[in-house]
Amino acid sequence: MTNRLVLVINCGSSSIKFALRQEGQSEAVLSGLAERLGSPQASLSFKSGEQSHQASLHGNEHVDALSALLPLIENHAGQPPSAVGHRVVHGGEHFTGARVIDQEVMDAIEANAPLAPLHNPANLIGIRAAMGVFTDVPHVAIFDTAFHQSMPAHAYRYALPDELYTLHGVRRYGFHGTSHQYVTNQASILAGMNAGEGAWLSAHLGNGCSSCAVLNGRSLDTSMGLTPLEGLVMGTRSGDVDPNLHAHLARTLGWDLERIERLLNRESGLLGLSGLTNDMRQLEQARADGHHGARLAIEVFCYRLARSLAGLAVALPRLDGLIFTGGIGENSALVRALTLSHLGILGLNLDPDRNIALPRGQAGAIQGHGSPAVLVIPTDEERQIAEESLALLDTQTRSS
């Protein structure tokens, strides 16, 4: 039997990111992006190996983009997928792991929409469209929040009146679970332990950023909370601010909620601090050219990250290592070095040469003498989604 294929779908309100993954393979057979859906400019681009292509769409809706994938998969893989794996942002407390999608699962995703009003409805559009196109295969939902459902109450509860939690679900959920799970699993393999073993701190640093404490494959605490705004400084998100900032801005500047939400989600973080850009590559260049805002933004980013990691360390009984991942974590030797300069308290230090010399896209260890492991591990959320989807289907087959 040839290795099974999984079509992984990440659906936004006007876009679909997709990847066709083959069991046991580290590279996608096919991957791409449908953009500007719902508009006359809708387009679909995809990559197979090193080749990039455009595909034509017969219509501009999500279902049209997914229909266009059918012949592409036939041409490039010669066999249909065995499953479709859907990334879903918010599973609330309903979901502690992957689930085969049925009406009950869709209802629960809908019920969690107030917790992720931009994401869950878009994810549902993708699920419904894909179920109409890929009719003969199971569809599996993988939740960004599910990995963190193992957090104990002392980590996930806010110090707010009880009924806000019991009646309204106000608690810390955490996100980026797929990535933290994937890299900590890889870290244990890299460190010569059994898969999933070990006491790890993980820093996922992309446009969104979060840190996580993981013990033997279970998330014990993480920096994001009710929404993906809590915690670290990010590209355009502020991360933690004084919770009274809303009232202060409303009183002193007359700002309404929409204005404040825009400030905290789209105008803050690296962009707001630097006054320049949310892109770390450009900030590094500007810093090297003497730009004060860029220097400050990177310093705040790294200090706040180190502070978060040191705080999360209390969730662990010991520290086997720290993992950097995401576009910034995997590529920025500067961010890794500045962050580690604040983490002597955890016994961590870097080998500066190994930090700089690590080839792009490659996993490797960069710690100095006597330090717990410091690992750079490229994340692969699509692979994790594909593998979890197949593992779930295998478990169901065995138990039926």
Ligand code: ADP
């Ligand atoms: P997303 O969260 O959207 O998936 P990524 O994980 O791709 O984002 O991370 C994007 C960030 O990674 C950007 O800030 C980008 O500048 C940064 N980045 C990518 N390559 C480099 C590099 N070589 N050096 C520094 N930062 C980089």
